[in-house]
Amino acid sequence: MSSLIPLPAAALAPVLVIGIGNPSRGDDAIGPLAIEQLEALALPGTELLTDFQLQVEHALDLVGRREVVFIDAAAAGPEPFSFEAAVAQADASATSHALSPAAVLDAYRRVTGAPLPAAYVLGVRGYAFELGADLCGAAAANLDAALQMLVARLAATTVRAANARSGTPQQGSGNC
Amino acid sequence: MSSELETAANPAGLRRIVVEPLSRVEGHGKVSILLDNDDHVKQVRLHIVEFRGFEKFVQGRPYWEIPVMVQRLCGICPVSHHLAAAKAVDQVVGAEPLTPTADKVRRLMHYGQILQSHALHFFHLSSPDLLFGFDSDVARRNIVGVASEHPEIAMQGVMLRRFGQEVIRVTAGKRVHGTGAIPGGVNKPVSRTDRDTLLKDVYQVIAWCRSAVHLAQKLHMTNVGLYNSFGAFRSNLMSLVAPDGSLDLYHGGLRARDENGKIIFDKVDYSRYWDYLTEEVKPWSYMKFPYIRSLGAEAGWYKVGPLARVQNCDRIPTPFAESERREFVDFGGGQPVHATLAYHWARMIEMLFAAESIKELLHDDDILGGELVTGGPRQERGVGVIEAPRGTLIHHYRVNEDDQVVRANLIVSTTHNNQAMNEAIRHVARRYLDGRTLTEGLLNHVEVAVRAFDPCLSCATHALGKMPLHLELIDAEGHCIDRLIKDSTERCLP
Numbered sequence: 146m147s148s149l150i151p152l153p154a155a156a157l158a159p160v161l162v163i164g165i166g167n168p169s170r171g172d173d174a175i176g177p178l179a180i181e182q183l184e185a186l187a188l189p190g191t192e193l194l195t196d197f198q199l200q201v202e203h204a205l206d207l208v209g210r211r212e213v214v215f216i217d218a219a220a221a222g223p224e225p226f227s228f229e230a231a232v233a234q235a236d237a238s239a240t241s242h243a244l245s246p247a248a249v250l251d252a253y254r255r256v257t258g259a260p261l262p263a264a265y266v267l268g269v270r271g272y273a274f275e276l277g278a279d280l281c282g283a284a285a286a287n288l289d290a291a292l293q294m295l296v297a298r299l300a301a302t303t304v305r306a307a308n309a310r311s312g313t314p315q316q317g318s319g320n321c
Numbered sequence: 322m323s324s325e326l327e328t329a330a331n332p333a334g335l336r337r338i339v340v341e342p343l344s345r346v347e348g349h350g351k352v353s354i355l356l357d358n359d360d361h362v363k364q365v366r367l368h369i370v371e372f373r374g375f376e377k378f379v380q381g382r383p384y385w386e387i388p389v390m391v392q393r394l395c396g397i398c399p400v401s402h403h404l405a406a407a408k409a410v411d412q413v414v415g416a417e418p419l420t421p422t423a424d425k426v427r428r429l430m431h432y433g434q435i436l437q438s439h440a441l442h443f444f445h446l447s448s449p450d451l452l453f454g455f456d457s458d459v460a461r462r463n464i465v466g467v468a469s470e471h472p473e474i475a476m477q478g479v480m481l482r483r484f485g486q487e488v489i490r491v492t493a494g495k496r497v498h499g500t501g502a503i504p505g506g507v508n509k510p511v512s513r514t515d516r517d518t519l520l521k522d523v524y525q526v527i528a529w530c531r532s533a534v535h536l537a538q539k540l541h542m543t544n545v546g547l548y549n550s551f552g553a554f555r556s557n558l559m560s561l562v563a564p565d566g567s568l569d570l571y572h573g574g575l576r577a578r579d580e581n582g583k584i585i586f587d588k589v590d591y592s593r594y595w596d597y598l599t600e601e602v603k604p605w606s607y608m609k610f611p612y613i614r615s616l617g618a619e620a621g622w623y624k625v626g627p628l629a630r631v632q633n634c635d636r637i638p639t640p641f642a643e644s645e646r647r648e649f650v651d652f653g654g655g656q657p658v659h660a661t662l663a664y665h666w667a668r669m670i671e672m673l674f675a676a677e678s679i680k681e682l683l684h685d686d687d688i689l690g691g692e693l694v695t696g697g698p699r700q701e702r703g704v705g706v707i708e709a710p711r712g713t714l715i716h717h718y719r720v721n722e723d724d725q726v727v728r729a730n731l732i733v734s735t736t737h738n739n740q741a742m743n744e745a746i747r748h749v750a751r752r753y754l755d756g757r758t759l760t761e762g763l764l765n766h767v768e769v770a771v772r773a774f775d776p777c778l779s780c781a782t783h784a785l786g787k788m789p790l791h792l793e794l795i796d797a798e799g800h801c802i803d804r805l806i807k808d809s810t811e812r813c814l815p
Binding site: 167170195196197198202205255256276277 | 393476
């Protein structure tokens with residue numbers, strides 16, 4: 146086996162959830178804490194990954210996935226969270242030490258040439274990012290609300306995928 | 322040796338242009354430029370606006386937690402902090418020297434970090450500047466020609482970084498937040514399966530690294546006038562070297578040379594680094610300014626990182642990298658190369674050295690097993706020094722009888738380069754900004770100079786919406802008379 150070639154799609158969970166952030170910097174911990182809570186649920190067909198920052202090599206973690214969700218703290222924007230489709234786009238952060246989800250998708254497209262998985266960004270509103278600080282109460286509440294939505298959505302996605310494989314008719318759009 | 326542009330003679334009445342924060346570097350930095358009414362540059366300063374509070378953060382923690390905790394200093398080079406802290410804690414537990422297995426597994430981890438960090442910097446941080454030019458039509462035309470010969474570089478950059486991360490994973494346990502280095506050694510050897518997997522790829526990795534050196538060299542030679550002069554300044558050089566004077570990025574003694582290459586001090590024990598280095602505080606920056614004690618603040622500042630290391634050592638102990646080092650030294654014609662943009666060429670030579678070192682370590686069966694941990698008489702103090710991707714990294718801890726850290730001092734690579742980066746942007750500002758109408762392209766020249774040092778200005782925070790670029794033009798009374806905001810898509814908005 147080669148370390149440079151990703152695993153074949155059949156060996157991978159179809160859904161990847163990536164939580165981004167530094168656990169030691171207040172509300173920046175939202176991403177890793179989300180992954181910690183999702184791990185406890187052992188969601189079928191879902192792989193979980195956490196890192197300080199998105200980087201170019203994360204493009205290879207997307208290979209073979211049906212759907213990818215990026216969870217990050219949002220320093221601004223709607224409360225308690227936003228959930229939006231991510232579109233591949235080269236941006237300034239593509240040459241940065243920290244990439245945006247859009248830039249990771251763009252790197253995936255350039256490096257693999259393969260069709261993109263469905264991708265979403267779950268931006269959970271945070272407020273304070275000081276070194277050594279804990280997650281603040283408001284951010285914790287936002288995270289709870291965001292995970293409630295995400296877990297329901299992932300469950301619905303799994304059911305739809307199973308139905309699609311067995312030929313069962315689907316109902317509803319499944320959108321949040 | 323300090324620049325006359327550090328402080329303007331009469332700051333009142335000067336216009337201020339602020340570049341904040343720097344794009345494409347971690348954290349938040351700010352460059353302020355004061356111009357007089359005729360647009361002459363009168364003062365240039367690189368400000369670090371975020372206070373690094375980690376020394377306080379670790380106080381009171383048990384010493385054995387420190388190698389894991391310090392990885393949260395930086396999301397790009399956590400392994401460097403992990404290993405520097407582990408080396409410091411080795412001294413606390415009296416573990417010197419380490420067992421062969423521990424020493425070699427740690428070295429493997431370190432060279433994985435060097436490889437992935439240098440690949441990231443060259444292929445994804447600086448190559449847009451280098452390949453597409455920075456507002457010079459001539460440079461753009463020549464350099465795009467070079468780039469068109471290498472359409473595969475984006476893929477190679479990702480793959481090199483991926484390989485480096487895999488080396489870290491098999492030695493530290495995880496790609497991030499690993500726990501491989503512990504007080505006195507490591508917590509596991511490398512498995513035979515992991516070793517064999519990496520061995521299959523390492524020869525391809527070395528080939529890509531050789532190509533990267535040649536690309537960096539070709540970029541330099543294609544526009545040698547620009548590359549030699551852009552942000553260039555003469556200074557002392559400092560790094561670790563092995564006992565035989567060869568390049569060693571994991572362990573050794575401190576060596577410093579002056580701007581002409583003459584030795585200032587050589588192979589000194591870093592456990593008493595304060596006998597040779599000290600730091601100056603300046604009121605306008607949170608970041609200290611280190612200098613060589615015997616030379617004083619005015620003449621004693623220095624460069625660290627790839628450009629210093631490749632020229633500070635007597636040789637590189639791997640064949641391909643040594644061959645490239647000789648070409649680099651020959652290019653200098655008997656004098657040290659001080660071109661700021663030569664950092665990129667030197668960085669690629671080091672990346673090749675890292676790849677060759679990984680290959681040699683993978684072929685060494687000591688990494689597969691043996692004694693993992695050693696110890697000795699307990700000490701109150703520990704100093705760990707390592708050559709991180711960006712330069713010399715010092716971790717210094719004092720531990721009480723209850724095993725708690727009571728004092729910590731960290732001198733990170735970017736701090737060593739603080740004065741050097743300031744000098745680089747002053748030269749660029751004098752050359753490209755003085756007396757001209759300001760444009761985004763001109764201001765980007767300042768950023769190009771700073772990026773060459775690969776600075777790490779802050780810890781790893783990257784919430785969505787945290788990294789815009791603001792340009793402000795402020796008059797002598799402090800009023801903002803113009804503003805340009807470069808958003809995350811690098812569009813400039815009024």
